[in-house]
Amino acid sequence: MTTKEKSTSETKRLHFLDNLRTVIIFLVILYHAGGVYEATGFWASFWIVDDPAINNISGLIGLVTDIFVMSTLFFISGYLAPPSLKKRQVWGFIKRKLSRLIVPWAIAVLTLIPLYKVIYLYSRSLPQEHWTSYFHFSNGNISSQNWLWFLPVLFVFNLLYLLFSKANIRMPNLSLKSAVFSAFLIGFVYSLGMDIFNLRGWTLTPFLDFQHEMVLTYFMFFLLGIFSYRLKILDTKPENPRLYYTVSTLSAIPILVYIIFLLSPLFSPGNFIVSQTIDRVVIWFSFQLSLFSMVYVMIETFWRYFDKTGALWRELNQNSYYVYIIHVIVLGVIATLLLNTAMPSLLKYMTLAVSTFIVSNILVSLYYRAATRLKPTYKPKLRGSQNFRSRYEQGNF
Numbered sequence: 001m002t003t004k005e006k007s008t009s010e011t012k013r014l015h016f017l018d019n020l021r022t023v024i025i026f027l028v029i030l031y032h033a034g035g036v037y038e039a040t041g042f043w044a045s046f047w048i049v050d051d052p053a054i055n056n057i058s059g060l061i062g063l064v065t066d067i068f069v070m071s072t073l074f075f076i077s078g079y080l081a082p083p084s085l086k087k088r089q090v091w092g093f094i095k096r097k098l099s100r101l102i103v104p105w106a107i108a109v110l111t112l113i114p115l116y117k118v119i120y121l122y123s124r125s126l127p128q129e130h131w132t133s134y135f136h137f138s139n140g141n142i143s144s145q146n147w148l149w150f151l152p153v154l155f156v157f158n159l160l161y162l163l164f165s166k167a168n169i170r171m172p173n174l175s176l177k178s179a180v181f182s183a184f185l186i187g188f189v190y191s192l193g194m195d196i197f198n199l200r201g202w203t204l205t206p207f208l209d210f211q212h213e214m215v216l217t218y219f220m221f222f223l224l225g226i227f228s229y230r231l232k233i234l235d236t237k238p239e240n241p242r243l244y245y246t247v248s249t250l251s252a253i254p255i256l257v258y259i260i261f262l263l264s265p266l267f268s269p270g271n272f273i274v275s276q277t278i279d280r281v282v283i284w285f286s287f288q289l290s291l292f293s294m295v296y297v298m299i300e301t302f303w304r305y306f307d308k309t310g311a312l313w314r315e316l317n318q319n320s321y322y323v324y325i326i327h328v329i330v331l332g333v334i335a336t337l338l339l340n341t342a343m344p345s346l347l348k349y350m351t352l353a354v355s356t357f358i359v360s361n362i363l364v365s366l367y368y369r370a371a372t373r374l375k376p377t378y379k380p381k382l383r384g385s386q387n388f389r390s391r392y393e394q395g396n397f
Contacts, residue, residue: 016307017076017234018317020298024072025320026357029327031065032147033353034058036335037345040266046144048116048328049123049335053345063259067287068294070150070214071221075295077154078225079234081161090166097158104325105151109136112329116146119332123339137206144202147328149209156208157222179227184288187217192284196277217288221295237303244300251293258286319364326363331356 035043036051038059044050085093114134121128136143145152163169174182194200194213202211228234238244261283264273272279334355338348 015309015313016302017079019306019308019313020302021073021076022313022316022320023302024069024298025324025327026353027065027069028147028324029331029357029360030353031062031069032328032331033335033349033356034062036331036352037349038062048119048332049339051335051339051345051348053343053348055345055349057346058349060259063262064255067255067258067290068298071218071291072295072298073150074154074157074218074221075225075228075299077157078161078222078227079229081158081222081226082229085162085165090162093162094159097155101151101155101158104322105148105155108148108151108325109145112326113145113148115329116332119329119336123332123336136204144204145209148325150324152208153210153215153218154222157219160219161222161226174227176228176231176233179224180292183220183224184292187220187291188284188288190216191287192280195280195284217291234303237307238300241304244297244304247293248297248301251290251297254286254289254293258283258290261286315365316361318368319361322364322367323357323360327356327360330360330363334359
């Protein structure tokens with residue numbers, strides 16, 4: 001393959017992965033917007049705004065998007081880890097991950113987490129508290145970093161990959177099918193075990209938050225991304241669409257089974273569809289099957305139909321990393337403004353999701369433009385590059 005052909009190949013891959021990441025970020029926003037209006041009351045005690053205008057649709061959309069959005073981001077991140085390490089070597093790799101993941105995380109937990117509490121109290125007409133209580137590590141009480149958990153967890157995954165690479169711990173010589181099956185089985189057994197032994201929940205520390213029953217599954221998808229890069233899975237588009245159409249058509253079945261078994265206790269407390277053990281097995285098996293199906297469908301859909309670019313796509317793609325970081329605060333402000341409006345709940349929900357995405361992108365674009373004007377020689381790392389690997393190494397996920 002010539003240099004020109006390689007460049008063309010990488011540019012094509014850049015388009016669909018860039019576009020996929022941007023859409024996944026919108027789905028994250030859609031999920032978080034649903035927390036404002038969901039009907040079960042589960043989010044009410046901790047989410048940034050709790051609107052009494054509730055609906056069932058937002059909760060159902062949240063259940064579906066929560067299955068696959070973060071795993072997709074971890075897969076993309078894993079796919080980009082090998083070329084990043086190859087380019088920078090050990091210390092350069094660590095410095096890059098620190099600057100692109102931990103520095104923004106540190107700034108965010110010291111600024112956005114306090115703003116989160118300000119909005120949380122204001123939207124509930126509660127008095128503001130002493131300023132020292134606004135940090136997640138305040139008064140010796142560790143509270144959630146909320147949506148920012150993703151950044152330090154991704155940093156740790158990258159460090160683990162670095163450790164494995166330098167210790168010459170090689171991945172097994174598996175086919176893609178064997179790797180996917182192994183990841184599926186590990187994730188299923190692990191999550192089911194966490195549920196059976198009542199170990200579900202979150203570990204919260206000043207630096208690292210992670211969900212017990214999901215953290216290994218996320219790591220499996222990170223490893224699948226690395227494995228896919230090494231096998232050059234995304235170098236050539238699949239020609240036979242049979243598997244894609246089959247999975248796309250049938251993926252609704254495990255999703256429906258998962259939702260039915262998961263929500264059954266809400267409608268019939270203390271009862272089980274079959275038995276406690278069987279219900280748990282069905283929940284986690286259908287969850288993993290839904291997860292792998294949806295990640296596959298998302299990747300191949302964008303690979304087949306959205307491997308393109310344009311001015312709007314470029315603008316949205318270059319913004320997506322920082323949109324993720326700031327979106328919850330933007331969402332909180334807009335949701336507070338919508339609290340006393342007479343709009344139907346479902347319309348509020350869609351308005352909140354779309355406006356949060358738009359406003360967050362506008363703010364990030366304005367930041368880039370202001371930075372460029374203030375420092376004429378400054379070139380934002382996420383702007384304008386058409387090189388697949390360098391663009392994604394800057395974004396880190």
